[in-house]
Amino acid sequence: MVVNIALGKDGMIRITGPARIDVKRGKILLVGASYGAGSSVVIHSLRSYCIKALEETELAITLGSGATVEEPSEGEEVLDVWLKICDDLAGDLNNLKNIEVFVVGPIESGKTTLSAFISNYFIQRGRRVAIIDADIGQEDIAIPTTIALTEPKHTFVWQRDLRPVKIKFVGCISPQYCQAQLMIALNELLSESKNNYEVIVVNTDGWVTTHQALEFKLNMIKWLKPTHVLVLDQEIWEYLSNALPSDIKVINVPRPFKVKERSREDRRRLRAEAYRRYFSEAKDRDLNIKDVKLIGSCLLNGKKISTDELKSLVKAPEEFINKVIHASKYFNAINIFVENIAYIPRIEAVQGYEVNIVRPQDIEGLIVGIVDDKLRDVAVGIIRKLDLKNGIIKVFTPWRGNIKALIVGRVKVSLNTFEDSTRISRCVI
Ligand SMILES: Nc1ncnc2c1ncn2[C@@H]1O[C@H](COP(=O)(O)OP(=O)(O)O)[C@@H](O)[C@H]1O
Ligand SMILES: [Mg+2]
Structure with a gap:
């Protein structure tokens, strides 16, 4: 119509x-x-x-x-206020030469739209602009589990239309499980790009409604020292402006009045769409376990133990022991890689030991960060298979260059549907 x-x-x-x-x-x-x-x-x-x-x-x-x-009712639309905020930012930019703007707010409060709005405003005025999408759960520029920087040359409607220039692996889609990784990744991206742009807009994640979450945002601001923090929520704005010294401008921004709400399922679909696009050019790569480090693997980084030693540490049915492909241990953790078995029997370990059992299907789909020869984050991959008999780990990735190491993430992605799921605590590989 x-x-x-x-x-x-x-x-x-x-x-x-x-x-x-x-x-x-x-x-x-x-x-x-x-x-x-x-x-x-x-x-x-x-x-x-x-x-x-x-x-x-x-x-x-x-x-x-x-x-x-x-038609919006009188006073309902926030656009003019947003324009005024951009004019104020432009004034500060004239004095400061560079501005770094963090956009903070709950889920669906307009962070992504405000980040795009500010970027477009400055692109149209001929400024060198970068956007960092640091919302690891709803990452639009690259894929969830990462943060990415893009350098828009033309105005755009949604960050999904843009391609990443740099990408850093974080490994989670919820910041509370990867606080250090997220903080460091963002710090790296900012310090690597600071001198290249006049305006850097950072879109942050929507984890803001608990004390722990706010403390994390506060630390992020305190450590990374943006020039401006735009807050799309009155209470969060109050909290942050009370807590921060006035050198950092903390600005209360009205959020859009009426928005198209996305359900949990919609957000899940958006994540799947992003993975599918990123991996559309991916190929399987066979990596030799001897040459590639697996950062974060409990199974492969522990000391290898023999079947006899395993038997002395755990009490398990013989048919289970017969299916063990690899076992390792460190401190009080025993990690066992076993063939695909439908049912894991009850296994008792010697006092004080903890047993992790890993099956091929647990590993398949695990997301990993890819580290190149210079130890830089360069891409993301999905583990297809761990073939210990031949010493090979098969990884699906669009990255064609050298791979020095893989960083184990906490998310699994299905290669059929590209839907993700999170594994929080247990040893997965
Ligand atoms: N001025 C507006 N009027 C109506 N809807 C809006 C407006 N600005 C943004 N939206 C919509 O609100 C929803 C949430 O915005 P978004 O920027 O994605 O929020 P967040 O990044 O905080 O989750 C999106 O569907 C977006 O298109
Ligand atoms: Mg968003």
């Missing part, structure tokens, strides 16, 4: 995708970027946005299934 809409100068409409907007006459502002007559923009089915007419405008809007168009 196509609807034709005429807007007077400063008129606004809110559109929920899937939709395509053709600007027939005039000029609009969408996510901080302006589009003139003849241009056309697409709104994804899981997004909604507000459009403002910068002059008298005529639009032809093609609505897909479930799409809506409505």
Whole structure:
């Protein structure tokens, strides 16, 4: 269905995708970027946005299934406030030469949209802009479990349209399980790129509603020292501005009034879409275990133990022992790699020992970070198979260069559906 809409100068409409907007006459502002007559923009089915007419405008809007168009009520739309915040940032940029803006807020509060808005605002003013997507759970630039930097040269609607320039592996999709990894990855990305851009916008994750979460955000800000923190939530803004010295500008930003809400399932699908895209060019690579380090593996980094030694440490049925491919130990942990068995029998260990049993199906799909010769994070892979008989680990990855090490993540990804699942504590490989 196509609807034709005429807007007077400063008129606004809110559109929920899937939709395509053709600007027939005039000029609009969408996510901080302006589009003139003849241009056309697409709104994804899981997004909604507000459009403002910068002059008298005529639009032809093609609505897909479930799409809506409505006029926001007086005072409902936040776009003008966002523009004013960008003007203030631009003023600070003139004085400071570089700004680093952290965008903080709960899930669905508008972090991704605000990050895009600020970026577009500065791209249109000819500034060198980078966006770091540090939201490991809903990472749009690269894939979940990573954070990534992109360097948009042109205005855009959604970060998903952009490609990563640099990517750092974190290994989790929930920051609470990878706090150190996330903090260090972000620190590395920022310090490697600081001098290359005038504006760096960092989109953070939505883990903000517990004390531990806020403390983590506070430490992130204190250690990484952005010039500005934009907060899309009144209470979080109060907490952060009370806690931080005034050298860091902590700004309260109103969040979009009415948004297209995404369910847990929608977010899961978005993650799957991101993995599928990233791995679309991937190939299987056979890596020699002797040459590649496996950082974070309990099984392969422990001291290898013989069957006799294993038998002296654990009491297990003979048919189970016969299926053991590899066993190792360190301190009080015994790690056993066993052939595909449907049922794990009861195994008793000598007092004080803990037993980890790993089966091939537990390893298959495990996400790993790829480290190159210079010990840099360069890509991500998915473990297909651990073939200890031939000393090979098979990894599915788009990376074609040398691999010095793999970093074990806490997430598994299905190679059929690209859906992910998290393993938190147990030894997986
Ligand atoms: N001004 C707006 N009006 C209506 N919907 C909006 C507006 N700005 C953003 N949205 C929508 O709100 C939803 C959540 O925004 P998003 O930026 O993805 O939040 P977050 O990154 O915090 O999860 C998205 O569907 C987005 O398209
Ligand atoms: Mg987001």
